Amino acid sequence: GYAWWFSTDMFRTDNTDERTARKRSIGYRMSQHPGQLTIIYFLVLVAFVTALLLTPIATQDHTTTPFSTAFFTAVSALSTCGISIVNTTQHWSIFGQVVLIFAVQLGGLGVMTFASLIALAINRHLKATQRLLTANELGTNKLNEVRSVLAVVLTITFSIEAITFISLFPGLSRVNKGDVGKSLWESLFFAVMAYNNAGFTPDGAGLYVGRWEVGMPIMLSAFCGTLGFPVILNLWRTARAHKGPRHLNLHTKVTLLTTFIIVLISLCWFLVVEWNNQALFHDANIEERMRRGVVAAVMPRSSGFDLSWVPKVSEPTKVFMSLVMFIGGGSTSTAGGIRVTTLAVIFLVCKTAFSGHTDVNVFHRRIHTRVIMTAVSITTSCLALVFIASIALMMIENASFSHALFDACSAFGLGGYSVGVANADYPASLYVLAFTMxxxxxxxxxxxxxxxxxxxxEAVHYPTDQIVVG
Amino acid sequence: GYAWWFSTDMFRTDNTDERTARKRSIGYRMSQHPGQLTIIYFLVLVAFVTALLLTPIATQDHTTTPFSTAFFTAVSALSTCGISIVNTTQHWSIFGQVVLIFAVQLGGLGVMTFASLIALAINRHLKATQRLLTANELGTNKLNEVRSVLAVVLTITFSIEAITFISLFPGLSRVNKGDVGKSLWESLFFAVMAYNNAGFTPDGAGLYVGRWEVGMPIMLSAFCGTLGFPVILNLWRTARAHKGPRHLNLHTKVTLLTTFIIVLISLCWFLVVEWNNQALFHDANIEERMRRGVVAAVMPRSSGFDLSWVPKVSEPTKVFMSLVMFIGGGSTSTAGGIRVTTLAVIFLVCKTAFSGHTDVNVFHRRIHTRVIMTAVSITTSCLALVFIASIALMMIENASFSHALFDACSAFGLGGYSVGVANADYPASLYVLAFTMxxxxxxxxxxxxxxxxxxxxEAVHYPTDQIVVG
Ligand SMILES: [K+]
Ligand SMILES: [K+]
Incomplete structure (x- = not known):
């Protein structure tokens, strides 16, 4: 079950009766209604951050930002998407940039916490319907569960951000020629943006992709962010117990395998199709091309750094990247998209069906029917959303389908790239993209x-009847 | 069950034991392995028709057609897709055109027969797994089943084609100013092409959309062709028994409702988005616009007639039409696409999931889990195919994504329209499109x-394990 990433000793079960007090607490409500609370959490933060960005002190020249721009930037930061329609350092003041950092951090922490509580709630339900839960397990103290989740999320997030911060400082010091203040600020900025997968950049120059002492920590941190912290936790614990990869849990195995396949296909795509792309490869040698290829393969999955070469890729690559962004990263992570596990489940259903089997199995475990229905619902409705958003963008801006699709997928997959459809000149398309994000x-x-x-x-189970598909 | 469109009195059960003789007969094999036989049937016909079209007597000027063009045209005719890359009357001789008519007719009859046998085989299996079949039903004489299916398919097909032929003749006589021979030939050509949903036209001028005495029978016949003959048979029998629409079977209800919704959305789309399109509406009055709108809404679903205005629609409409062509028509019909019932099942899964239910019900009947898995497998693999084909076309011809997607969806959905990507100058893309068809x-x-x-x-039922999606 889902409890794999909460080893039992993490719960301090507290069975003394203080139920009335608990029911009033936010923690109790978070565990009872995580779905609704997630939406409230984000909508309140969007209103608050938009208001802060609208103040004159948030901009460099102390003017008021147009509402559509402030709203779009607030949504982009809170959803950790990172599409910027104004130059982050030239438009926003230090106050505005601090607001952005806090927005990204609160958005990232929020989604990881709520997504974990939701996953726990679903698992509890699935287990209960299967009568696999003991009474003791069902009675798990929910308030402590919220506390435990928050503690784990905060610990992992701040640990990785701190490691990224420390790893970045030497490299950025060299880039900034010893300017300690600027280097500290940029290290902090990149550290928060990288793990939370938001592609805002402090200097507008994108990722220092040629300088590996800067590019590598950012890429690794962003990659960890796309896995989702249950995977990181499971990897960490398995490694610490000196166990082999076979002892990883099902969710970790599926996430890692699917991620590996997607990154490998992307790498091959960029090396083959974009081999002659000057903006991406600069006629570099093989080793440098491999490095740049890996960055190109990892980054669009959610991080959104290194924008310079993106609008210069060929049309087929724009379509391919749209697909990769649509798939996105891992569940309960700061990445977006339909998530890699959703894709994996859909793929497994097809594989099972084609091979004439009936049980959807993977790694000697069966996938629950409700998980399959969830994956189908997510994929279908998100495909419909991206399709409708793309057509709306085409109509608003007279954009080509590949460009509209790219920006719609980037917004939905929280990729953070743009080929120019996200544009302050078209407030209507900013609202479409913000909604998509x-x-x-x-x-x-x-x-x-x-x-x-x-x-x-179900009050009545109707008899099945024949309907011919295909 | 599926036996609804074969009322029991249609079977003449013949239980005398001639099993050895039967096992050698084609009919017996057709009922035993309809899946493999369908593929063999089409591949043999493709080879045969390509060879005929390669002969010099098949062309007007007695030259040899390039292999890629002959192969593409053979596949286009046999799959009843109808995309033409040469002008049908200027390039092909009367012999060539007769070959095309026979190819379309054999393709249409073949797919309807095999699809029905497959549907019967699936239904027999589903019933057997549910222990709903009596021993007597399981022992249904399979050879007679094949004969019955063939009889029904041939009767319905030739009846509708004859009605279309008779309805078309007066109108075409007027168009051809009394030329009886030409009018008979064109009536025959249109009658075969319309019900089989192949968009080849005898004069290259497309459907006489302004002349309703010609356009209306073609549209109605093509529309019947997209429903699939089990639906036609069920409608006919229900009407003859003076029963209300509530007595229609589940497959008919779902097919008709989904078709109605798709046509209605398409009609609204054309009237709203293409209101100012001169090529489509010619600044006509409301009544004429409604007529032309209905044709525009019905035709892309598989027929492929009336090509003149298609390449002149706006980019969003091209994307919208791609979707409609991808969905296609009814199961066991001459239409293509993933079929409307497949879309309906996917939609019903989402609706069930979102409303918190567990059984996928529609019209007081439950959809079998295997049907859901089938629908998911078909949709996913066909989406992947169209996506890969589009990218291949973009690479071969440097085409835009919307154009490549349009022709790929037209080929997959057997729509028969083209915005110019299907082009004799690019043999490679012809092979991609032929494979897609x-x-x-x-x-x-x-x-x-x-x-x-x-x-x-399944030898082992593995325990379920948690995997987080979304
Ligand atoms: K991002
Ligand atoms: K067609």
Whole structure:
């Protein structure tokens, strides 16, 4: 079950009766209604951050930012998407940039916490329907559960951010020629942005992709961010116990394998299709090309750093990148998209069907029917959303389909890249993209919550009847 | 069950024992292995028709057609797709045109017969797994089943084609100013092309959309062709028995409702988005616009007639039409795409999931889990195919994504339209599109066959384990 990433000793079970007090606490409500609370959390933060960005002190020249721009930037930061329509350092003051850092941090922590609570709630429900839970397990103290989740999320997030910060400082010091203040500030900025997968950059120059002492920590931190912290926790614990990869849990195995396949296909794509792309490869040698290829393969999955070469890729690559961004990263992570596990489940259903089997198995475990229904619902509704958003963008801006699709997928997958459709000149398209980002942030996990815990007991089981498909 | 469109009195059960003789007969094999036989039937016909079209007597100027063009035209005719890359009357001689008519007719009859046998085989299997079949039903004489299916398919096909032929003749006589021979030939050509949903036209001028005495029978016949003959048979029998629409069977209800919704959305789309399109509406009055709108909404679903205005629509409309062509028409019909019932099942899964239910119900009947798995497998693999084909076309011809997607969806959905990507100057893209057409013709039904009759009994039921999606 899901308890794998909470070893039992993490819970301090507290069975003394203080139920009335608990019911009033936010923690109790978080554990009872994580789906609704997630939406409230993000909408309140969007309103608050938009208001702060609208103040004149948030901008360099102390003017008021247009509402559409402030709203879009707030959503982009809170959803950790990172598409910027103004130059981050030239437009926003230090106050504005601090607001952005806090927005990204609160957005990232929020989504990781709520997504974990939702996953726990779904698992509890699935286990209960299968009568696998003992009474003791069902009675797990929910308030402590919230505390434990928060503690784990905060510990992992700040640990990785601190490691990234320390790793970045020497490299950035050299880039900034010993300017300690600027280097500290940029290290902090990149550390927060990288793990939370938000592609805002402090100097507008993108990732220092040629300087590996800067590029490597950012890429690794962003990659960890796309895995989701249950995977990181499981990897850490398995390594610490000196156990082999076979002892990893199902979710970790599926996430890692799917991620590996997607990154490998992307790497091959960039090396083959974009071999002659000057903006990406600069006619570099093989080793440098491999490095740049890995960055190109890892980054679009959610981080959004290194924008310079993106609009210069060929049209087929734009379509391919749209697909990669649509798939996104791992569940309960700061990445977006339909998530790699959703894709894996859909793929496993096809594999099972084609091979004439009936049980959807992977790594000697069976996938629950409700998880399959969840994956189908998420994929279908998100495909419909991206399709409608792309057509709306085409109509608003007269953009080509590949460009509209790219920016719609980037917004939905929280990729953070743009080929120019996200544009302050078209406020209507900014609202379309902001809405797409919010769905990308909240949609799949709230769908999973709604679907994973069916609230209707079927009064009548109708007989099946034949319907011919295909 | 599926026996609804074969009322029991249609079977003349013949239980005398001639098993050895039967096992050698083609009919017996057709009932035993409809999936494999479908593929063999089409591949043999493709080779045969390509060879005929390669002969000099097949062309007007008695030259040899390039292999890629002959192969593409053969596949286009046999799959009843109807994309033409040469002008049908200027390039092909009367012999060549007769070959095309026979190819379309054999392709249409073949797919309807095999698809029905496959649907029967799946239904027999589903019923057997549910222990709903009596021993008597399981022992249904399979040879007679094949004969019955063939009889029904031939009767319905030739009846509708004859009605279309008779309805078209007066109108075409007027168009051809009394030329009886030409009018008879064109009526025959249109009658075969319309019901089989192949968009080849005898004069290259497309559907006489302004002349309703010609346009209306063609549209109605093509529309019947997209429903699939089990639906037509069920409608006919229900009407003859003076019963209300509530007595229609589940497959008919779902097909009709989904078709109605798709046509209605398409009609609204064309009237709203293409209101100012001169090529489509010619600044006509409201009544004429409604007529032309209905044709525009019905035709892309598979028929492919009336090509003149298609390349002149706006970019968003091209994307929208791609989606409509991808969905296609009814199961066991001459239409292509993933089929409307597949879309309906996917939609019903989402609706069930979102409303917190567990059983996928529609019209007081439950959809079998294997049908859901079939629908998911068909949709996923066909999406992947169209995506890969589009990217290949973009690379071969440097085409834009919307154009490549349009022609790929037209080929897969057997729509028969083209925005110019299907082009004799690029043999490589012709092979890509021909492959896409063959998959569009055979893919969904063979997937349904493979998935609907699982051939593996699970030796071990693994325990479920948690995997977080979304
Ligand atoms: K991002
Ligand atoms: K067609």
């Amino acid at each position: 919010l769905i990308g942030r909240l949609g799949p996990m709230t769908i999973a919550y709604a679907v994973g815990r069916p609230n209707v007991v | 063959l998959i569009g013709r055979l893919g969904p039904m063979t997937i349904a066959y493979a998935v609907g009759r699982p051939n593996v009994v």
